[in-house]
Amino acid sequence: MEPQQEMLLENQESFQDRQKGKQPREAGAARIEQLQKGSPLNHGVGQLESPGEGRNAQDKGEKLGQEDTPSQETADLTQQLQAGISRVDPPEQEGTPKEQDRGLTLNHPVPDGDGSTSRGDDVPRVFPRAAKKEMEPFEEGRSEESLMGELSELVQQVVKRSSWWERHGIDDCILALNFIILPAGFLCLRSDNALPFLLGIFILGMVHHAVTVKGSHLASHMALTESKSWGKVWAVFFIEICTAFTAEQAYYNHVKMHHGYTNVLRLGDSSTWKIPFLNRYVYMFIAPIAVPILTPLAALGLLKDVQLKTALRTLCFMFLGLYSHYWLLVNVSGFQSVWSALICMLITRSLLAHPYIHVNIFQHIGLPMFSADKKPKRIHLMSLGVLNLPRNVLLDWSFGHSIISCHVEHHLFPTLSDNMCLKIKPIVSQYLKKKKLPYNEDSYMSRLQLFLHNYEELMVNAPPITELVGIQ
Template identity: 65%
Template sequence: MQSVPEEWREGRDEREGGGAGGGGEGMHAKNGEMLVKRRVDSEEMNGGWKKKNGVEEVEVSEKESLMMELTRMVQKMVKESSWWERRGIDCSILAAAFFCLPPAFLLLASSQLLWFLAGMLLMGVAHAVLTIKGTHLASHGALSESQAWAKLWAVFFIEICGSFSARAGVQGHIKMHHAHTNVIGLGDSSVWKVPFLPRSVYLFIAPLAVPIITPLVALAHLKGNSLAHVVRTVLMITLGLYSQYWLLINVSGFNSPLGALLCMLICRNMFSVPYIHVNIFQHIGLPMFSPTGRPKRIYQMTHGVLNLPRNPVLDWVFGHSLINCHVEHHLFPFLSDYMCLKVKPVVSKYLTERKLPYQEDSYFSRLSVFFHKYQELMVFAPAITELVGVQ
């Protein structure tokens, strides 16, 4: 399947256990058939198992697992989809955001208040699309089938546009959050918890510091990296920040450096509050798991992930995989935003028929929950649920 990263094709990340407790088993497709693969140390040959180069394979038919059955259905849909559906639509949205920047800089040069505000709004939306939707898709390698281009897009969107380290972003998001979703101390979204802040400050004021904190955190993550990597990351982050500042001074005609910096802060903050909200709404408050007793992948993701309803603004700015298709995204993180939306009916129907949870709640309902249960959810660590150890 073209859109599946190499490590998924080899079966390393599609283990039923999602990491710990997976038993070292994986899955792959061969001539259209789903196979389970695992390493063996003995010479035993059980019925249905075939040994080849130290690896035993068994064809899955009637005993096909839930995750493998759902994966097969999704793979079939991806294979039947065009490039435009797999990547083109989302690439077009990102390109449109990029092409909105020149008119935004020109509108900011206007002496008319209405046009000036329109320019600020246009730049804020374009910046959010590039730094939220773009960085998220780039971190998953969902913008290109070429690994070389995927790495290039990750540097462009995460470092130049997002002012963060591409390596740290992939490490924290892919290798921690996705690999250990809702596992306490690993992928439990604890990075967004600031327990000493009052709830109103945390939910509505603290997010406004994200554009300032982000490059500082990126610099902290560079400790221990090679000099070449440190220099590249610092140069890319500086390029992204300084290019916007230079254009505001030389194209938009800002006379004051302070005014240009203030404009940058406002534009980069336009979606900071919902950005923090979305990050905590969809995981915190849901079942948490022990690092040594997590359930199989399909149980972990269906119990620990929640979808928000479709939103005409956030769907396009953040992307479907972060809003109304977050369950689908955690089950199949290699899919683009549009493909998550396309497989959503199949995934939701399958989970419902198998009596697995398909969790959805509205934005304002989750906001109300967090506002009234702030101490329980954000100050004190969520309790481990009885789902720990589900096999």
């Protein structure tokens, strides 16, 4: 044996003597090989989950009820050591979303054919480094993954203690009351006096927006009933007959894209509300009048993307809803001409179109935007990219709490009804503030002034991508 090799062997055996007590010097290289094979550095390397599997496990805490499973708070020592080994940042592989990263990269010494390792004397030095330097970031990463599951568990406890009346009954009764007062609105339009006539316009406008906004929104999230079959029936009724839109496209655009990728550019970034060629005053105060006309036209344009039987069903129900409104104006309210009835339809259907447009842009646009490969975890995404407006009796009745004052809660738990979003609001707000996460709130007038002053930046130019260091 050469002098250098003999010296190296003596050093390694001396280190083992200091760490584990005196070992028989005859063990020699065989003992080092046994240490390497039994070490956490090499044990279980093949059991590490792939990025996709890690993401699926992480997503289990993102939906209430079916998939809300809080993440495990602690891990055993072996897993901590595996995640705490020396940190190296290799080039990111193409096609791997950044959010799927575990945040720590293992850099194991790879065993060679003779049992030695490619990094030689790095093996005995890695344990102190891992225990002291890398343990805290690892636990912090696990804590971030468990936030959504922990909040979901708190909310689930409230839901389980709530009665059917709180979960669905209150909102169902609000919608039912709107249909009950609907005949009074048509009858008021028969009057020749201005006051009853204007009252009829107001009633029809309020009912229309309560049914088409609140009803359609809850129906698209299957929040009106616990029965899936009835949920689909109500979705077709509220979205296609009342709103003159296609239920399948409403579900895809709103639930799948907007909620799945809130404020992620080119996916769920609310860009459908932007009309760059309009100036600020036309967009904010004149264009909303055209919403009742643009809605069915947009629905017709989307029918090419659905099946033929779905397209035919949508066309029939859209015609049924629009013609029923016209027929009631002519036969109950007594309108004598086609144009007068159509103008009345336009006025009532656009009565709250201005706040409808404003609310949809106020609560997302102007907040942090992300690229698809750099979006943060769900709880961070929703707390950063969603804003609550103050409670308003008129808008709460017509649009619902989940669209106005509980929009953050709605994006975190979209299957809950308006009343349940209002009930969990204190829990969600306190939890986010306790964890030092954003809980965005602003007034209607403040957001209106912001958009008027920064219209070019917010509604015309492409928004800048927000980089959040430390959250991804």
